[in-house]
Amino acid sequence: MRFAVYLPLLFPLLAALAARPLGERLPPRLATWLLTVAAVVLAAASSLVLGMLAITGLIRFPLLAELAHGRWSAQVAQHHDPASLSVGLLAGALLTAAATAAGVALWRRVRTLVAAAAEAACLPGPDELVVVEDPAAEAYAIPGLPGRIVVSTGMLEALDANEHKILLAHERAHLAHHHYLFVAVVQLAATANPLLRPLADTVTYTVERWADESAATVIGDRRQVAHTVGKAALAAKRARAHTWIPTAALGILGRFSQAGPGPVPRRVAALLAPPLRNRPLPLAGILAVLAASTVCAAEAAHDLELLLELAKHGASHR
Known part of the structure; x- marks a missing residue:
């Protein structure tokens, strides 16, 4: 298989380097969609390439050819495939590890969503807003139904x-736009390909920026929203307690973690600046990377198909 097969394994590095600049320079709604789609496409392309490389390694084993009743020639496959056996075996190991990690992560995400829905249903009162003594x-x-x-x-x-x-407008934006799904999807892609972790980190920021901008649209005062975000973060820092918060929760303080309330100063600065506009150049750049990754994966699939045909043809002439 030619060099193009390896490019989808390298493109996630470019996306990782571009993730934060895109999150800072594009409107948050566009950045969230773009980075989420990019993570899914790049994770799928890299996984497909690993699978195809693993297949080229497997078809080299004469024992497997015999178990398949001689449907292909292992010698012909080895002769025509430029990828080495070690590359195929390494790809198989990486794909197995990625598939296992992604399967575990998917199961945990489903459990988290179910638990969040149950938690939302069990909260007191029929109203959307629940006030707790704390x-x-x-x-x-909390996402739910x-x-x-x-x-x-x-x-x-x-x-x-x-x-x-402003607080309620921010939280309603999280629910209305299903922000947790964006976070869950991009984190799942990053589990399948750890090189995409910067995209997942950036999306956790852009969904908060998206909710900030939604609140600013509702209230009509970006400066007031910036003031509220900063004030809420300071209040939380002064009175932070060990309160149990569902994993699926999204809030004005950002993703909850032991490290603190998140990149609040960047969000405040963005709200104090003029609204961001679409930038054609970075948008075209990331779309070009996605297109190139898709084309390379398709080209690799075509090369694998030709290799299998040669191996089958060799088996029929033995």
Whole structure:
């Protein structure tokens, strides 16, 4: 198989380098969609290439050809395939590890969504908004049918009435635009191909920026939204408690982690700056990478098909 087969394994590196600049320079809704689609396409292309390389390694073994009743010639396959046996075996090992990790991650994501839906259904009251008695400043949305918005009394006390509206507009945007699905899909792709981890990290940021911009549209004051985001983060930092928060939750403080509330200063700075516009050049660049990865994977599939035909033809003339 020719050199093009290896390119889909390298393109994720380019996407990883471009992920954060794209997340900072493109409108957050566009950046979220673009990076999510890019992660899926690049993960699929690299997995397909690993599978095809693994097949070229397997068909070299005479024992497998005999078990398949001599449907192909292992000698012909070895003669015509430029990829070495070690490359095929390494690709098979990597693909097995990636498939196992992706399967485990998918199972955990499904369990997380089910648990989130159950948690949302069990929260008290029929309303979308649920207020919990907790001095720690917390606010987050839980996906479900329907989704719920949980806000602590500590957060309500830290913000004024107008800031409450901004908070709720932010959390409603998370539910309305199904932001958790974007995060889950891109994290699953990054599990299948760890080189895509920067895309997953950037999407966790762009969904928060998307919700910030949605709140700014509802309220009509970007500066006020920036002030509220910063004020909520400071309140949470002062009164952070060990409160249990569902894994599926998304909130105005960003993805919850032990490291803190997330890149809030970048979000505040983005809200204080003019709204971002579409940039044709970076958009065209990432689309070109996706197209090239798809074409290379298709070319590799064609080469593999020709190799298998030669191996079958060799077997028929023995």
